[in-house]
Amino acid sequence: MHEMFADVMSLSTKDIAMMSKALAYVAGVRATRRFMILSEVRVQATWLASKPYTMADLVLYTADEIHIFDLKTGVMPVEVANNAQLMYYAVCYGPAAPKAEKCAPAHHVQPWARPYGELDS
Numbered sequence: 001m002h003e004m005f006a007d008v009m010s011l012s013t014k015d016i017a018m019m020s021k022a023l024a025y026v027a028g029v030r031a032t033r034r035f036m037i038l039s040e041v042r043v044q045a046t047w048l049a050s051k052p053y054t055m056a057d058l059v060l061y062t063a064d065e066i067h068i069f070d071l072k073t074g075v076m077p078v079e080v081a082n083n084a085q086l087m088y089y090a091v092c093y094g095p096a097a098p099k100a101e102k103c104a105p106a107h108h109v110q111p112w113a114r115p116y117g118e119l120d121s
């Protein structure tokens, strides 16, 4: 834990604050169930001809619930609804939660992003 604390100090003050928000968001979701955790675990899209590998930033799952998290550090907000990357992750990691509903909750964790209205200011 102390090593992690020390590593974070290499970030700028703003990035420390934003990372705190990102971690608090993930902790809020994680606190709701006893999830199993896949952190940067590679999976293979075996149903595709080229069988590519992919890796989500974080997946929390139980047999009947799965959450896909993608940390975004850019200032341009990325829409989460119908996001192709997140839907691809959901299909790739979905087998981890065989009893989950078809629509897996997906989360862009993007505290660095500015609200849409502020982008041109």
Ligand SMILES: [Mn+2]
Pocket (backbone or CB within 6 Å): 057, 070, 071, 072
């Ligand atoms: Mn990411």
